[in-house]
Amino acid sequence: MDRFPIPEDPFDAPMRLEADITDLECVQGEVPAHLDGTYYRVVVDRHYPSFVDNDLALFNSDGMAMSFTFHKGRVDFKSRYVRTPRFVAEEKAGKSLFGAYHNALTDDPSVAGVRRGLANTNIFFHGGRLYASKEDSPPILLDPVTLETLGEYDFQGALTSETSTAHPKIDPRTGEMVFFGYAAKGEATPDIAYYEADPNGQIIHETWIRAPYSCMIHDFAVTQNYVVFPIVPLRSSIEWLEKGNPQFFWDPNEDVHLGVLPRKGTDKDLRWFRGSNRFASHIMGAYDDGRYLHLDSPVAETNYFPWFPDLSGAPYNPDRSKTRLTRWTIDLSGESETFTERRLMDAAGEFPRMDDRQETLDYNWGVMAINDHPEQHKTGGGFRWVGAVDLSSGRTKYYDPGENSTVGEPIFVPGNDTAGPGAGYVFVVVARRDHMHSELVILDAQHIDRPPVATLKLPMRLKSGLHGNWVGADEIAGRTA
Structure with missing residues (x-):
């Protein structure tokens, strides 16, 4: 097969490693013995090198599911490729067959009609099932213990969309999973x-x-009463794809639209609210009080992604592309078709998370990966810190992993079954780039600026990942698939 291109940083090279490691080494602190469950995450790790020039490896690579299983102070690690239809076809051929990101027109003719999904974006648990997902296809079910791929899942034929989001929300009061598919007809x-x-x-x-x-x-x-679809001008078109491009481009002349729909509503209930051109992607949290709907997201003045071109031809602007946690507020009681905006954090960052037990509800605590630290007055390559914000006071505390280290998405893990909102731990995978290995760091969620509760060392590096979630042992024991 062709060689993988040599990345600028060897830490980011493909691993292609399915591993089992029992009893990870704790090199600092002590793992809380009462933690009983599994931290699932998924990373991007190409199985075969792409035949496309300047391929978007961060998005257009195979999904590798990983699990950190906690029980009585011991942590075991496992990693397995998600064997999507795309992965299986390429494994059989012994080479890459799928072309540019989101562009089937560039694929090898032998895989026409084969689903292109990579299941490389998120891994979550609901209704007794473990899902690996990417937003361009139906999810893939995995065995929650072995990580064996069980196959594509269309909700027993009820999923009529061609796609399904990698960011469903679980309503903590009803247990319902709320989700959607965009580009649902192709x-x-x-x-x-x-x-x-x-x-x-x-x-x-x-x-x-x-x-x-x-x-x-x-x-x-x-929220408890509504869903909001952020329509942000990272646009796509068939004409753009026909020119051989990856799917998306930035349109600096188009506005943001927020589509607000009542829970279990129909298209007749939909309202649109409009704002000036800006970028937003991930949501930290959202809630409504019957009149006002609040949505919190890292927001930038312009396109966040340097690899998606500006339709006007303008060069990428690293300062204007920095995302800072911002609250968008919609007044549902009036006739206004706009929304207001208020910044919640000075630090720039992404991958916002909250205490998921507060999903759809009013909340006061959240955590993000930070790449621009306002107090240290320096910017790191990649995400260099973790920031936890108290939204009631506006104060942010930071975890600094040290020089030549970067962090992945931080997630919240409850301290116990009765712990209050934001009381527990922050888990974050840290890349020790000088030493070519990764660590799972456990922080006190309310005091992330203090020394870690525990640090678990892996004997190898882990590839860059996107999202993951904690699932308690009792939930896993009730699995149905």
């Missing part, structure tokens, strides 16, 4: 399919809407 279409599934994972509501234009809708917001 690449570059403006159609959105909206679903709710009951606590057992059976779809109980479906409705379809159309966005003002076709674009990436990576995440969305859910």
